[in-house]
Amino acid sequence: MKKIKIFAVLGIILAAPIFIAADHVDAPGVAGSTADLADFYAFEPTTGSDNTVFIVDVQSNVLPDLTYGTFDEDVLIEINIDLDGDLVEDQVIQAIPRDGTMYFFGPFSPSTTGLDSQVNTSSALGSVEISSTTAITTTTSNGVSLFAGPRQDAFYFDFVRFNEVLAPSPEDNSGFNVPGTDTFDGANTLSIALEVPNSLLGAPTAVNVIGLPVYKTWVTTNRRQ
Amino acid sequence: MKIYNIKFLFAALFASFLVVGCSNDDDGDITPPPAAVDFSGTFSQVDHLGRPGINTVLNGTADNKNMHNRTIPSNMSATFQAPFEARLEALHDAYAIALGFTAADVDYENNILGDILNGPEPTSESNPNIVSATVLTTVLSQDVLEVAPDFPTTYFNPGAGAPSFDGAIGFTGRKLQDDVIDVSLILLFGGETGARFNGEGGFPQLVTDGVSLTAGNITTSFPYIGAPE
Numbered sequence: 001m002k003k004i005k006i007f008a009v010l011g012i013i014l015a016a017p018i019f020i021a022a023d024h025v026d027a028p029g030v031a032g033s034t035a036d037l038a039d040f041y042a043f044e045p046t047t048g049s050d051n052t053v054f055i056v057d058v059q060s061n062v063l064p065d066l067t068y069g070t071f072d073e074d075v076l077i078e079i080n081i082d083l084d085g086d087l088v089e090d091q092v093i094q095a096i097p098r099d100g101t102m103y104f105f106g107p108f109s110p111s112t113t114g115l116d117s118q119v120n121t122s123s124a125l126g127s128v129e130i131s132s133t134t135a136i137t138t139t140t141s142n143g144v145s146l147f148a149g150p151r152q153d154a155f156y157f158d159f160v161r162f163n164e165v166l167a168p169s170p171e172d173n174s175g176f177n178v179p180g181t182d183t184f185d186g187a188n189t190l191s192i193a194l195e196v197p198n199s200l201l202g203a204p205t206a207v208n209v210i211g212l213p214v215y216k217t218w219v220t221t222n223r224r225q
Numbered sequence: 226m227k228i229y230n231i232k233f234l235f236a237a238l239f240a241s242f243l244v245v246g247c248s249n250d251d252d253g254d255i256t257p258p259p260a261a262v263d264f265s266g267t268f269s270q271v272d273h274l275g276r277p278g279i280n281t282v283l284n285g286t287a288d289n290k291n292m293h294n295r296t297i298p299s300n301m302s303a304t305f306q307a308p309f310e311a312r313l314e315a316l317h318d319a320y321a322i323a324l325g326f327t328a329a330d331v332d333y334e335n336n337i338l339g340d341i342l343n344g345p346e347p348t349s350e351s352n353p354n355i356v357s358a359t360v361l362t363t364v365l366s367q368d369v370l371e372v373a374p375d376f377p378t379t380y381f382n383p384g385a386g387a388p389s390f391d392g393a394i395g396f397t398g399r400k401l402q403d404d405v406i407d408v409s410l411i412l413l414f415g416g417e418t419g420a421r422f423n424g425e426g427g428f429p430q431l432v433t434d435g436v437s438l439t440a441g442n443i444t445t446s447f448p449y450i451g452a453p454e
Binding site for chain 1: 258262263264265266267268269270271272273274275277278280281282284286287291292293294295297298299301308319320323324325334338342349364366367368369370371372373374375376377378381387388394395396397398400401403404422424429431433434435436437438439442447448449450451453454
């Protein structure tokens with residue numbers, strides 16, 4: 001009985017199309033579209049800094065035939081920040097492009113949460129011209145740095161071998177190769193970046209697995225209906 | 226000396242039941258966009274991302290991958306923990322069979338994080354490693370990225386390793402340089418040492434994909450992520 005289940009699972013794995021980590025091309029509903037999230041980074045820029053950096057990558061040219069190169073005016077990017085650990089957003093930052101400029105809104109406390117959003121025009125943060133190769137950045141009056149434009153995809157992963165590793169056989173059961181091959185070497189992505197004073201987000205009461213106070217964050221793309 | 230305590234894991238797992246909501250409405254100075262720009266309309270969620278690789282690696286079907294992108298984080302554990310655990314065990318079973326064993330011979334082994342959390346004493350019945358497949362997939366199914374505003378960012382670093390784990394730190398954010406795939410593989414397949422299935426002794430290499438950072442354009446100033454190639 002167990003083996004039947006196992007082979008059914010293996011069959012699904014073998015039949016599935018190729019999906020790529022981190023989140024590039026992760027699901028058929030969004031894969032390769034202008035709203036396809038690729039990566040999300042959140043970090044302290046320097047030790048002791050009072051700011052947090054958020055970088056969101058959408059789209060990728062890691063594979064041919066993927067949509068890449070232009071931010072979609074029908075796609076709203078949202079960075080969600082949970083302060084108290086209930087996994088519901090307490091602060092939201094929005095970004096949406098219009099005519100070569102990326103407009104940012106927030107951080108604001110949303111009046112409603114869930115899967116549908118409107119642009120919170122009453123909480124305008126600032127805007128920045130969408131860069132080409134050379135980065136154009138701006139800093140708002142309340143100390144938030146903003147950027148939007150094409151960037152080098154920093155993610156690295158031997159995804160070609162990964163898809164083989166998922167389906168081992170008696171002839172190929174050795175797992176990953178060392179060294180492997182970075183599938184993302186040479187790939188680009190579209191990034192938005194913000195460096196935000198922590199004072200604008202508030203102090204978290206949520207803690208991570210080792211007990212340190214953390215923002216619990218996630219990013220979404222949202223398409224205009 | 227280990228700096229962690231088992232209570233923290235429980236605190237993290239159950240914080241959502243203990244804390245009431247709060248809000249912070251400090252918007253700072255407001256610079257309105259030009260009134261002529263049209264931002265009207267309703268925008269409906271199509272993609273979600275917290276920790277890297279979760280949807281890709283642990284959701285095994287196209288339907289679940291799509292559903293994951295349309296699920297709010299507070300509902301994720303209820304929806305995805307069980308399928309994630311089944312997927313984790315199925316991957317172990319697949320290797321068992323490919324190596325000539327039976328599926329029952331190879332299961333997930335409580336991992337290095339549990340060994341860190343249970344202190345310097347060896348894991349035993351009285352000092353258990355609690356990061357079971359169920360615990361791990363419960364945490365991972367809550368697909369959010371944790372970032373500590375007041376601590377250096379480290380995705381995961383076991384420090385000196387077993388048994389002391391001196392300097393171990395992690396789960397405080399994700400930098401551009403972090404090897405998130407290797408960390409994920411170690412937590413999923415590395416067992417209590419982090420080195421189970423390390424390619425030695427006739428076993429497969431499942432704790433590293435064998436690649437390191439190739440992006441050479443990362444900078445130390447904003448926007449940090451490097452110029453396109």
